[in-house]
Amino acid sequence: MRTAYLLLPLAAAIALAACAQQDPASTDVAAPASAQTAQTAQTASPSEAMAETEPTAEAIAGVSGTYVLDPKHTDVIAQWSHFGFSNPIAHFGDVSGQIVYDADNVGASSVEVTLPLSGLNSHVGDFDAHLRSADFFDAAKYPNATFKSTSVESAGPNKLKVTGDLTIKDITRPVVLDVTINKFGEQPMAKRPAAGFDAVTQIKRSDFGMGMAAPNVSDEVELRITTEAVAAGDAPAATAAQ
Incomplete structure (x- = not known):
């Protein structure tokens, strides 16, 4: 029985290592939508990002x-x-x-x-x-x-x-x-x-x-x-x- 208790932590460590070696692309598919949005924002060009944040000048009625x-x-x-x-x-x-x-x-x-x-x-x-x-x-x-x-x-x-x-x-x-x-x-x-x-x-x-x-x-x-x-x-x- 004591031997079984000692083997449990070892089995858990092997399982974690197997998960870590999975294809990274599979984790991207499961990434939440917010993370994908952030990644898209990072790849946008500076001019596109600026265009989205710059306020439009409000026309003054002459x-x-x-x-x-x-x-x-x-x-x-x-x-x-x-x-x-x-x-x-x-x-x-x-x-x-x-x-x-x-x-x-x-x-x-x-x-x-x-x-x-x-x-x-x-x-x-x-x-x-x-x-x-x-x-x-x-x-x-x-x-x-x-x-x-x-x-x-x-x-x-x-x-x-x-x-x-x-x-x-x-x-x-x-x-x-x-x-x-x-x-x-x-x-x-x-x-x-x-x-x-x-x-x-x-x-x-x-x-x-x-x-x-x-x-x-x-x-x-x-x-x-x-x-x-x-x-x-x-x-x-x-x-x-x-």
Whole structure:
């Protein structure tokens, strides 16, 4: 009897070893559905996996109307490379202008903006004075920079491409703004319809007669714009696109 008890553990070990030597493919067949799903997910390409997880941009309903830029909530930021060591910025404030937005026919929309150089601010007083000098903007002779659109077109959900003429120092060059529609709705403080946009473009300052120190100080300047515009007081009531 004692011998039988000793043989029981040995028999169990032999049985376990036999199970372990079975064809692995047979265990895959018996794998639960959740495990098979996980394996399928692992073999999916990164682009397919990303497409399944990326949220779809919710379209913002455009609202037709004429909107006046709010200078307190509008900023034009210029940024460039300084000898490759740093990327300084300068702000252009006190911006004025208007946006005419046609929700039913985006191509009929327009933008007109004035940037007074008196609103230029790099947070470095001596540098601001140099920027306003004849070496750069020559603000005493040319106090404003302006932008006037020549075409507006849709560029995808909540995106626009705005082409226009940028004038600095009486030199006009075409630029293209890549625009993001942020929001249409009532501005809670003003209690009036409002619209918000961001935009970005890149220009060469040498195109406008301001090439001093290029290319050590980069000729390319990135412009980033954020604006909030409120429906004009004498404009027709803003209407949403149908």
